[in-house]
Structures are given as structure tokens and as C-alpha cells.
Ligand SMILES: Nc1ncnc2c1ncn2[C@@H]1O[C@H](COP(=O)(O)OP(=O)(O)OP(=O)(O)O)[C@@H](O)[C@H]1O
Ligand code: SF4
């Protein structure tokens with residue numbers, strides 16, 4: 001009998017709650033029962049509006065945060081509550097690229113020192129780590145002669161290359177990339193995306209690619225998860241989610257993405273969402289999207305929809321009482 005190996009990353013019912021401000025307001029449920037699998041070498045996109053919990057999910061997965069509830073398993077091992085000492089060998093395998101390239105780099109350290117850091121933590125000698133740092137600079141398209149410069153001497157795009165080189169220093173298998181191109185100009189975004197795709201092909205990396213730009217996610221991902229107020233509302237194969245979105249929120253997000261063809265842009269229907277997202281400290285009852293949903297009905301105000309498939313074999317799940325394909 002053969003058994004299926006566990007996915008590289010398995011996340012189940014992940015919940016992250018922060019205390020309310022100065023303990024006076026209600027706790028903030030930034031992530032509320034998130035679950036998905038990620039296979040080796042695969043890219044899953046995580047999209048949603050600002051504040052929906054994308055970065056918090058990423059930080060819990062790389063264990064910069066300890067989950068309040070639920071589990072994160074890496075290669076079949078539950079890492080949710082490991083101590084820093086127990087996590088140390090895993091830091092080699094699981095790395096993160098941060099949202100703002102400049103603020104995530106120590107301004108007083110040289111680039112070689114910044115990229116060496118994860119290797120020094122793992123016990124490499126200074127000389128070994130520096131040699132590897134210079135190789136990595138070349139790999140990500142930086143000039144090795146600039147190894148002794150400090151981050152402020154680099155542009156945003158170059159700083160993000162430094163962040164990527166640092167994340168790759170220990171030859172990880174999983175990289176959580178938190179909005180790796182959001183802070184960059186469009187032309188530089190394409191260069192960084194190309195670089196990340198090439199590195200994935202060459203090194204077999206799996207990416208959790210966090211972004212709010214749906215066009216970038218469409219390009220780089222195999223599957224996509226759409227988050228709203230701490231929960232995944234739709235997840236599945238990219239072609240299905242982009243080609244035939246089921247959830248009203250996914251449909252609204254996609255309807256706001258500009259189309260390259262001006263005629264198609266004029267002809268298409270735009271779905272405007274009502275108001276701003278509610279606070280995660282006071283989520284609405286039932287479906288948390290109901291105050292903004294153009295399709296909301298009575299049941300939506302009282303019963304939270306669960307993530308489910310709408311047809312047998314459908315490679316996507318949706319959390320909605322009235323998904324698009326079931327419209328009468
Ligand atoms: N350390 C913290 N303490 C209290 N609240 C927090 C903390 N970190 C995040 N939050 C709150 O949790 C929610 C989710 O934040 P998070 O940064 O994960 O969102 P995001 O989807 O990454 O947003 P963005 O697109 O703006 O980066 C927000 O309401 C945020 O204010
Ligand atoms: S469950 Fe109801 S409110 Fe929620 S997304 Fe679906 S139709 Fe809208």
C-alpha cells in the first residue's frame with residue numbers, strides 16, 4: 001500500500017488574535033480559521049484588501065508569530081508551538097521576503113553582512129558566509145563589487161534583490177514573499193517577478209506569494225486564495241478563480257482590475273463594494289461580507305458560510321451561500 005506524502009506546508013484553522021488597544025477594546029481577530037496546503041515547488045497567491053490578515057498569516061507560517069489556535073505543519077511536522085531553539089534548524093528551510101524592502105534591511109550593515117546573517121545564525125564561519133553572500137548577489141543580479149555598500153546606496157528594486165538574496169542564503173524550500181513587488185515601480189516589478197520565477201525553476205522553491213495586485217498574482221501563481229476579514233472566502237486553481245469567480249468579493253476585486261483591451265474595458269461590468277471593510281475587532285455576524293455584498297439575503301446575516309466545493313471534482317472552494325454557479 002502506498003501512502004501520499006504530506007504537502008510541504010499544511011495550514012489548518014490558523015487563528016491569530018491580538019489584544020485590543022491597551023486591553024480596553026475587543027481583541028483583534030486578524031486571522032480567523034485559515035486553512036490550505038502548499039506543495040513543494042508550487043506557488044499559492046494570497047490576495048485581499050489592506051488589513052484582511054495576509055501579513056499576519058505569513059508571519060505565523062514562518063513562525064515570527066505563534067498561532068493563537070490552529071496548526072502550521074511543515075513537511076508533516078507540526079511547528080505551531082515549537083520554541084525558538086526547536087525552530088532554529090527549520091529557519092534554514094522556511095524564509096520570508098518582507099513587504100517594504102528598505103525598512104527590512106539594517107541600514108548600518110553592509111549588504112554582504114545582511115545576506116550572510118541567516119548563514120551565521122546557522123553556524124557558518126564569517127568567511128564561508130561572505131563567500132556565499134557574494135555568490136547570491138550575483139544570482140539575484142547585483143554587482144558583487146558592491147558587497148560592502150550599505151542599503152541606502154541601493155534603489156528600491158535593488159534593495160528587494162538584497163531581501164531575496166538574504167531569503168535564499170540558506171537554500172530554503174519554502175519562501176513566504178509578503179508583497180515583494182508592491183513598493184516598486186512597474187518596470188522594476190517585472191524584473192523582480194522574473195527573478196523569482198527563475199529562482200523557483202532553478203531551485204524548486206515553493207512560494208506563498210502575498211499581494212493585493214491581482215494581475216501580478218495571476219502571472220506568478222498556480223493557485224490563489226482570496227482573503228476577507230481574516231478568512232479565506234475562495235481558493236483554488238488560478239484558471240478557475242480568475243476565469244469564473246464564484247464569490248461576490250472575488251468578482252468585485254477582479255472587476256476592478258484594468259483590462260488591456262480598451263473595448264473590453266468599456267464593456268465589462270464593474271462591481272462596486274459598499275463602504276470599507278469592517279474592523280476585525282468587531283466582525284459582522286453570519287457572513288462577515290454581508291454588509292458590503294450586493295447579493296446578501298436574510299440567511300447571510302445569521303449563518304456563516306463554510307468553504308466548500310460547488311461540484312464534484314471542482315478544483316476550487318468557496319465560502320458563500322449563493323455562489324455564482326448556483327445562481328437560479
Ligand atoms: N501586532 C499587532 N497588534 C495588533 N493588531 C495587529 C497587529 N498586527 C496586525 N494587526 C491588525 O490585524 C489586521 C490584519 O493585519 P495584516 O497586517 O495582517 O493585514 P494585511 O492584509 O497584511 O494588510 P496590508 O495589505 O495593509 O499589508 C489589521 O487590522 C491590523 O491592524
Ligand atoms: S454568503 Fe451571502 S453575504 Fe456572504 S458573500 Fe455569499 S451572498 Fe454575499
Ligand SMILES: [Mg+2]
Pocket residue numbers: 054055056099178
Ligand atoms: Mg501586509
